[in-house]
Amino acid sequence: MEKFLNFNSKVQELAGKITAFLTFLLVLLVTGDVIGRYLFHYGSVAAQELEWHIFSIIFLLAAGYTFKLGDHVKVDVFYAKFSEKNRALIDILGTIVFLFAFCGFVIWFSAGFVAASFSINEASADPGGLPARFLLKAFIPLGFIMLAMQGVAFLHDAVNRYKNAAKIEKDKV
DSSP states (O other): HHHHHHHHHHHHHHHHHHHHHHHHHHHHHHHHHHHHHHHSOOOOOHHHHHHHHHHHHHHHHHHHHHHHHHOOOOOOOOOGOOHHHHOOOHHHHHHIIIHHHHHHHHHHHHHHHHHHHHHHHOSSSTOOOSSSOOOOOOOOHHHHHHHHHHHHHHHHHHHHHHHHHHHHHHHHO
C-alpha cells in the first residue's frame, strides 16, 4: 500500500504542476485572444477551442490534486462537531458510496465515449477548429481515474483515523 500511496502522491503533485503551467498558459492565450479580437478585429476558432480544451484538462487533472490538498468545497457545519471516530466513519462511507461510485460511473461510461471518438478520429466540426478532439476526451476517464486514486489514499487515511480515533482524541486534549 505504501508504494501505491507514494506513487499516487507523485502523480498528483505532477498533475498539480501541469495544471499550474496550463493555467498560466490559458491566461496568456485568453489575453492574446481578447487583444486580437478587440484591438485588431481578429478572432480564431482554433484559439477559442484551445482555450476550452486547456480549461477542460485543467479541471480534470486538478480534481485529484485538489482532493489531495483537502481544498474541495465542503460543508462541515455538523461534521466538525462529530468525534474523530465518527468523522472518519463518515469519510469512509462517503468515499465508498459517493466518490468511488461516481468515479466508476464516469470512467465506465466515458471509456466508450472516448473509444468511439478515437475510432472515428474525431475532430472539431467547426471550420478552422482543432483536430484530434479524441485526445481531449481521453482526459475524462484519466481525470476520474486520478480522482479515484486519490480517493484510495483518502480512504486509507480515514481507516487509519478510525482505528486510531481514541489515541487522536486523547492527543487533542
